[in-house]
Amino acid sequence: DVSQCSAGQRAAAGPLVRRYEGAARGRGVAAAGWRVCLAHRFEEPRQPYGAGDVPFHDVLRHIGLALRYFRWWYKKTRIEKKSAFIDLLCAVPLQQIYGCPLGGIGGGTITRGWRGEFCRWQLNPGIYHYETVIANQFTVCLRCKGQTVYQQVLSVERPSTLQGWNWGYCGHYAFYHALYPRAWMVYELPGQNVVLTCRQVSPVIPHDYKDSSLPVGVFIWEVENGKDEDVDVSIMFSLQNGTGTKEDRSGGHWNEPFAFEKDGERVAGVLLHHCTRVNPFTLAISAREKAGTGVTHLTAFNPTGSGREVWQDLLQDGRLDSPAGKSSLTEKGEVTAAAVCASCRVPARGHRTLELALAWDMPRVYFGSKEKLHLRRYTRFFGSGGDAAPALSHHALTHYEEWERKIEAWQKPILENSQLPSWYKSALFNELYFVTDGGTIWVELPPDCHAEDLQGPAGAGLSHLLPVLREYGRFAYLEGQEYRMYNTYDVHFYASFALVMLWPKLQISLQYDIAVTVVNEDVQPRQYLMCGQTAQVKLKNVVPHDIGDPGDEPWQRVNAYLMHDTADWKDLNLKFVLQVYRDYYLTRDSLYLRDMWPVCQAVMESELKFDMDNDGLIENGGFADQTYDAWVVNGASAYCGGLWLAAVCVMCKMAEVLGDAEIQQKYTDILSKGKEAFERMLWNGKYYNYDSSGSDTSSSIMSDQCAGQWFLGACGLDQGEFEVFPKSHVVSALKTIFEKNVMSFAGGTMGAVNGMRPDGVPDTSSVQSNEVWIGVVYALAATMIQEGLVEEGFRTAEGCYRTVWERLGMAFQTPEAYREKKVYRSLAYMRPLSIWSMQLALERRASRAPAPVQSPQVPIHP
Numbered sequence: 001d002v003s004q005c006s007a008g009q010r011a012a013a014g015p016l017v018r019r020y021e022g023a024a025r026g027r028g029v030a031a032a033g034w035r036v037c038l039a040h041r042f043e044e045p046r047q048p049y050g051a052g053d054v055p056f057h058d059v060l061r062h063i064g065l066a067l068r069y070f071r072w073w074y075k076k077t078r079i080e081k082k083s084a085f086i087d088l089l090c091a092v093p094l095q096q097i098y099g100c101p102l103g104g105i106g107g108g109t110i111t112r113g114w115r116g117e118f119c120r121w122q123l124n125p126g127i128y129h130y131e132t133v134i135a136n137q138f139t140v141c142l143r144c145k146g147q148t149v150y151q152q153v154l155s156v157e158r159p160s161t162l163q164g165w166n167w168g169y170c171g172h173y174a175f176y177h178a179l180y181p182r183a184w185m186v187y188e189l190p191g192q193n194v195v196l197t198c199r200q201v202s203p204v205i206p207h208d209y210k211d212s213s214l215p216v217g218v219f220i221w222e223v224e225n226g227k228d229e230d231v232d233v234s235i236m237f238s239l240q241n242g243t244g245t246k247e248d249r250s251g252g253h254w255n256e257p258f259a260f261e262k263d264g265e266r267v268a269g270v271l272l273h274h275c276t277r278v279n280p281f282t283l284a285i286s287a288r289e290k291a292g293t294g295v296t297h298l299t300a301f302n303p304t305g306s307g308r309e310v311w312q313d314l315l316q317d318g319r320l321d322s323p324a325g326k327s328s329l330t331e332k333g334e335v336t337a338a339a340v341c342a343s344c345r346v347p348a349r350g351h352r353t354l355e356l357a358l359a360w361d362m363p364r365v366y367f368g369s370k371e372k373l374h375l376r377r378y379t380r381f382f383g384s385g386g387d388a389a390p391a392l393s394h395h396a397l398t399h400y401e402e403w404e405r406k407i408e409a410w411q412k413p414i415l416e417n418s419q420l421p422s423w424y425k426s427a428l429f430n431e432l433y434f435v436t437d438g439g440t441i442w443v444e445l446p447p448d449c450h451a452e453d454l455q456g457p458a459g460a461g462l463s464h465l466l467p468v469l470r471e472y473g474r475f476a477y478l479e480g481q482e483y484r485m486y487n488t489y490d491v492h493f494y495a496s497f498a499l500v501m502l503w504p505k506l507q508i509s510l511q512y513d514i515a516v517t518v519v520n521e522d523v524q525p526r527q528y529l530m531c532g533q534t535a536q537v538k539l540k541n542v543v544p545h546d547i548g549d550p551g552d553e554p555w556q557r558v559n560a561y562l563m564h565d566t567a568d569w570k571d572l573n574l575k576f577v578l579q580v581y582r583d584y585y586l587t588r589d590s591l592y593l594r595d596m597w598p599v600c601q602a603v604m605e606s607e608l609k610f611d612m613d614n615d616g617l618i619e620n621g622g623f624a625d626q627t628y629d630a631w632v633v634n635g636a637s638a639y640c641g642g643l644w645l646a647a648v649c650v651m652c653k654m655a656e657v658l659g660d661a662e663i664q665q666k667y668t669d670i671l672s673k674g675k676e677a678f679e680r681m682l683w684n685g686k687y688y689n690y691d692s693s694g695s696d697t698s699s700s701i702m703s704d705q706c707a708g709q710w711f712l713g714a715c716g717l718d719q720g721e722f723e724v725f726p727k728s729h730v731v732s733a734l735k736t737i738f739e740k741n742v743m744s745f746a747g748g749t750m751g752a753v754n755g756m757r758p759d760g761v762p763d764t765s766s767v768q769s770n771e772v773w774i775g776v777v778y779a780l781a782a783t784m785i786q787e788g789l790v791e792e793g794f795r796t797a798e799g800c801y802r803t804v805w806e807r808l809g810m811a812f813q814t815p816e817a818y819r820e821k822k823v824y825r826s827l828a829y830m831r832p833l834s835i836w837s838m839q840l841a842l843e844r845r846a847s848r849a850p851a852p853v854q855s856p857q858v859p860i861h862p
């Protein structure tokens with residue numbers, strides 16, 4: 001039966017389905033997730049942060065930076081004709097259209113919008129373009145008693161090309177539902193009594209290091225026939241050869257039909273060979289053939305014309321012509337497309353399934369500099385010859401059920417926990433999109449690679465570097481789609497929870513890569529834009545800001561960021577040490593701990609020089625020397641001082657585990673001095689002051705002041721002999737943040753503002769104190785949960801989720817920051833993955849024991 005839903009159920013489904021006029025609920029659609037009617041409009045206009053939004057005092061303060069940046073930007077973009085790693089002058093405009101991306105980890109991603117469009121592309125690693133390719137569509141054809149009764153492109157668009165197609169599906173009769181890595185689209189076909197549910201599945205499976213790397217997505221079409229007669233149903237999937245850029249017209253592209261049979265399973269479709277000079281690739285559209293399901297194709301058609309020949313072909317008999325042989329090569333200026341069609345008969349009042357897939361094979365990739373060839377992770381399973389698309393398609397269509405079983409087993413305990421709010425379930429899984437759609441790249445180590453090649457001239461002495469990278473490859477993801485730096489480390493600190501909890505080996509591999517860069521240097525001098533001073537790119541024994549720009553040669557040349565000389569940043573080294581212990585605590589990988597131990601000691605030695613007065617506490621340098629890179633800190637500070645004490649604490653713990661008594665004593669002494677100094681200099685009776693400089697804003701309430709405690713709590717080092725920050729102080733600080741930064745800001749509906757003055761007015765002393773950072777808010781919520789302020793934690797985080805996903809239409813592009821009004825900054829950002837630390841906190845509360853990452857999740861009772 002075609003399942004129906006009532007108006008009440010519609011209302012319960014969320015605020016974005018108010019315009020839904022259909023009655024269908026679809027088939028197998030998850031209960032929790034992000035749901036939106038295809039007729040929805042996001043009303044609130046928001047803009048990227050621009051020069052016009054900078055208050056006068058900031059203009060004066062940053063005038064030097066602005067001039068230096070402009071000079072650098074002009075040389076980069078206009079003279080060298082390259083793109084800037086952060087383009088402050090051409091921000092990506094906000095489009096409130098995105099849905100779940102397709103594809104596994106590190107093989108590139110193709111994002112579909114919630115209206116079904118194919119609109120965001122990342123095939124060249126780390127490089128995005130935002131283009132809706134109009135020919136990429138699903139079209140349905142219904143036939144009764146040998147006559148076509150209905151044929152419709154399942155798109156609400158009315159484009160100027162392909163005018164021979166029937167566009168303009170009425171969005172009021174369909175909804176989209178995302179629960180990453182799956183999404184559903186439910187279409188009621190007006191006047192037909194037929195409901196289509198398209199389930200989109202990508203292979204993103206925790207603790208899986210094979211199928212999770214595959215560049216594929218599957219579309220399972222559930223067809224429910226509510227009629228009293230049989231219906232022949234066809235779903236046609238059309239795709240342009242390319243990604244919507246000018247390269248689609250560069251000539252030399254061609255298509256060919258294919259069929260692939262293995263283990264008695266056959267898939268058929270069309271390969272679209274995209275023959276560019278750099279990073280050529282093949283797209284494949286296909287469908288699974290089975291008893292009662294026919295698969296037909298059209299090898300090539302012109303997607304810029306009327307498309308009438310395609311339309312008529314399908315209309316005639318619900319099938320495509322299926323010519324044999326290859327298409328000719330496209331001429332310069334010409335674009336080509338192909339289509340595959342799966343058809344079956346659905347009995348009266350019955351149900352059938354059609355399975356289609358999209359795969360893309362770009363096995364060998366160059367980054368912008370084109371210096372080194374990299375092989376993607378999936379090539380170890382499917383080869384690097386560029387001919388894997390048929391096998392990938394076959395694998396996807398014959399394994400998606402297994403993927404779904406694994407995804408369900410992973411998500412079920414969380415989804416079924418009635419004590420968790422529904423928005424949280426959506427946020428937790430949907431924010432995970434960034435693991436794949438963060439410009440992510442996952443590559444193999446070249447087979448002839450030696451430890452010396454990796455460790456650089458200094459040699460890191462990391463005994464397990466080679467085995468780890470050989471087995472699990474190298475992983476990198478961007479700070480943000482607009483902030484094009486890989487593995488930005490001060491931000492990864494927050495996001496790393498998702499990785500260590502779900503793909504711990506990728507976190508370990510990433511950490512090895514960072515460890516290698518620590519012991520190496522890059523003596524090239526360059527000018528830093530914030531202060532204008534010149535210094536070398538990378539100093540020895542410090543953690544880099546990032547692992548490089550995909551527009552250049554990441555891993556080879558680190559520190560793409562040139563706003564500040566981050567050798568003087570106070571947080572990076574500490575964040576490395578904290579992650580090492582957190583990873584060890586969650587994975588129990590003692591080989592990793594042993595390898596990282598000398599690196600931790602080296603970076604802590606570097607850090608010790610920031611304790612100028614030898615009181616056991618580091619001081620900030622009077623510039624924005626940490627992740628809040630436009631918010632000046634001077635003297636002892638709650639953020640960096642807190643991280644420092646937490647790092648010193650884990651040094652003691654690691655020394656204890658490794659039996660290094662001398663180091664343990666050294667850091668125990670520092671810790672006892674430092675704790676005393678921290679309390680004396682920063683505690684004001686209610687919370688920790690922003691810094692100890694005594695400036696006008698020293699007493700600001702920073703939402704992230706408990707970051708050190710957050711990490712200690714996550715690795716079970718927050719009580720007993722390891723208590724660093726007095727419990728009563730932590731709780732008081734969190735309550736103050738909740739009262740001031742959360743509840744006194746935007747009526748408590750937008751999360752926590754970064755900096756609040758004690759009188760309840762946001763701290764406007766810098767461009768960042770006045771922002772809400774979504775990733776910081778999720779981390780803050782986790783800290784609250786850890787400390788027993790569970791309701792406050794959920795309330796705090798909910799504000800961000802509702803603002804981003806429901807009010808501002810920023811689904812699948814959660815930004816770094818927004819302000820109370822008008823602006824946001826840096827779309828599709830890494831930091832919000834920190835929501836997984838909320839999950840860790842909940843699991844810890846439920847079990848009151850360390851949650852080993854390999855075991856199934858326990859039910860949560862917040």
Ligand SMILES: CC(C)CCC[C@@H](C)[C@H]1CC[C@H]2[C@@H]3CC=C4C[C@@H](O[C@@H]5O[C@H](CO)[C@@H](O)[C@H](O)[C@H]5O)CC[C@]4(C)[C@H]3CC[C@]12C
Binds near residue numbers: 062561626628816
């Ligand atoms: C005279 C002009 C009209 C005045 C112009 C003022 C502008 C120059 C500045 C106003 C806002 C500044 C930007 C704010 C944020 C930035 C982000 C930063 O990169 C990353 O940011 C993360 C924090 O969000 C940080 O944790 C990461 O480590 C960083 O990689 C880069 C600088 C900047 C873009 C900053 C630049 C100057 C302004 C635009």
